[in-house]
Amino acid sequence: MQFIDLQRQYKALKNLIDNRVAKVLAAANYIGGAEVKELSANLARYCGTEYCLTCANGTDALTLALRCFNVKKGDAVFVPDFTFFASAETPALEGATCVFVDADRRTFNIDAEKLDEAISEVIKVGKLNPKVIITVDLFGLPANYPAIKKVAAKYGLPIIEDGAQGFGGSINGKKACSFGDISTTSFFPAKPVGCYGDGGAVFTDNKEYYELMCSLAVHGKGEFKYDNVRIGYNSRLDTLQAAVLLEKLAAFENYELSERNKIAKSYTKILGEKFVTPLVPEGFVSSWAQYTLILNDENERAEIQKKLKEKEVPTMVYYPKPMHEQTAFNKYADRSQKLKTSAELAKCVLSIPMHPYLTEEEIQKVCSALLECR
Numbered sequence: 229m230q231f232i233d234l235q236r237q238y239k240a241l242k243n244l245i246d247n248r249v250a251k252v253l254a255a256a257n258y259i260g261g262a263e264v265k266e267l268s269a270n271l272a273r274y275c276g277t278e279y280c281l282t283c284a285n286g287t288d289a290l291t292l293a294l295r296c297f298n299v300k301k302g303d304a305v306f307v308p309d310f311t312f313f314a315s316a317e318t319p320a321l322e323g324a325t326c327v328f329v330d331a332d333r334r335t336f337n338i339d340a341e342k343l344d345e346a347i348s349e350v351i352k353v354g355k356l357n358p359k360v361i362i363t364v365d366l367f368g369l370p371a372n373y374p375a376i377k378k379v380a381a382k383y384g385l386p387i388i389e390d391g392a393q394g395f396g397g398s399i400n401g402k403k404a405c406s407f408g409d410i411s412t413t414s415f416f417p418a419k420p421v422g423c424y425g426d427g428g429a430v431f432t433d434n435k436e437y438y439e440l441m442c443s444l445a446v447h448g449k450g451e452f453k454y455d456n457v458r459i460g461y462n463s464r465l466d467t468l469q470a471a472v473l474l475e476k477l478a479a480f481e482n483y484e485l486s487e488r489n490k491i492a493k494s495y496t497k498i499l500g501e502k503f504v505t506p507l508v509p510e511g512f513v514s515s516w517a518q519y520t521l522i523l524n525d526e527n528e529r530a531e532i533q534k535k536l537k538e539k540e541v542p543t544m545v546y547y548p549k550p551m552h553e554q555t556a557f558n559k560y561a562d563r564s565q566k567l568k569t570s571a572e573l574a575k576c577v578l579s580i581p582m583h584p585y586l587t588e589e590e591i592q593k594v595c596s597a598l599l600e601c602r
């Protein structure tokens with residue numbers, strides 16, 4: 229059994245993907261081909277935003293977004309403590325100081341009340357300039373935007389939604405990657421919608437941000453390619469990846485997202501009696517980038533991982549270290565007293581196989597292996 233079975237997915241979509249790829253090879257428009265434009269339009273339609281720009285990866289997407297708010301040294305950027313490193317790495321790379329905010333224990337996402345506290349603390353100390361809030365839709369569940377947006381409005385701060393894992397999720401029908409002033413996603417192969425290499429995208433309703441990011445992604449271009457008006461990057465999604473993604477997005481819309489939700493529902497029904505299963509608040513839909521259990525402690529987790537491995541059931545720990553415990557960020561550890569939930573989660577979380585091609589037998593096998601552990 230695979231943790232995420234990309235081979236099975238390719239088998240299901242082989243004809244469609246092969247045809248799309250063959251068309252690109254025949255046209256030889258490897259950069260900026262028609263598929264890139266078609267994909268951006270489909271992505272914007274799917275997420276319900278005015279604009280979408282595809283780029284080289286989800287990390288670049290965050291950097292492009294941060295550049296729109298002129299994030300720099302002396303700025304405070306509020307980032308969830310419990311996330312993948314790139315959410316915090318990108319503001320740090322712009323010279324800003326990451327102010328880590330604790331997680332909500334049951335949704336794994338940023339705690340809106342603690343976000344409010346962190347911002348007011350920074351204002352009170354008066355050393356840093358509060359600039360941007362980065363939210364993350366961890367494991368596929370949109371962050372608590374109704375509450376976060378109130379906090380953002382209270383302090384007049386923009387939101388960058390890091391939807392690298394969240395693509396496909398929603399709150400009361402409004403899609404993930406449409407909640408931020410700018411939202412980002414990643415098409416890394418293991419994400420809910422992945423390509424066959426690296427890829428990413430930014431989403432916004434703001435024309436100015438969109439045009440700025442279009443320029444930044446192509447060496448800060450101005451009126452034409454060899455007119456460079458600012459220092460930018462080379463951050464494009466290539467045509468082959470766009471071709472793959474066109475078919476993957478269609479499959480995701482047609483059945484993969486609902487399959488993911490069916491599987492998660494089965495897991496929760498069977499495992500819920502003995503385990504703390506992931507909470508999906510009323511009105512929220514997750515894209516189930518991960519299905520993550522909360523175990524008692526580190527020892528139990530190690531034991532369960534070992535037992536499941538013996539039965540050939542793969543598991544993963546996302547994430548074993550919160551941001552404030554990362555060596556790269558040690559100097560910001562002075563807020564560790566306020567980051568206890570994320571530190572605790574890092575010791576107790578365990579993710580189990582999740583992808584839309586899991587069979588009924590595989591689901592049963594994962595569940596009985598887990599139930600035998602308690």
Ligand SMILES: *Cc1c(COP(=O)(O)O)cnc(C)c1O
Nearest residue numbers: 285286287312314315392414416
């Ligand atoms: C994967 C991921 C990223 C980075 O995406 P890449 O395409 O790998 O650069 C950023 N944030 C989160 C939360 C992620 O899971």
